[in-house]
Amino acid sequence: MAGAIALHCSAYPSGALALSGQALLFASIWKVTGIPATEGQALRSRSEAYRRYPGDDQRLRALVAAARAAERRPSSRAASRS
Numbered sequence: 001m002a003g004a005i006a007l008h009c010s011a012y013p014s015g016a017l018a019l020s021g022q023a024l025l026f027a028s029i030w031k032v033t034g035i036p037a038t039e040g041q042a043l044r045s046r047s048e049a050y051r052r053y054p055g056d057d058q059r060l061r062a063l064v065a066a067a068r069a070a071e072r073r074p075s076s077r078a079a080s081r082s
Contacts, residue, residue: 005019006019
């Protein structure tokens, strides 16, 4: 995806400027505000709850998958209309 964005930006005279803005934004989010530092702080301050979070995420994914499967099943109302 990043390669496609770079290729697209290189087609325009000001493309390098546009691409440098995105690179600066990424660097500031990742290094300056410190996503890794934030995760480290979360591990220190609420270690057990934060470590359990990926498990909670798996349960949420299972719930969403079940809801989507239920949406795909034909309902009895749709069958009675045909």
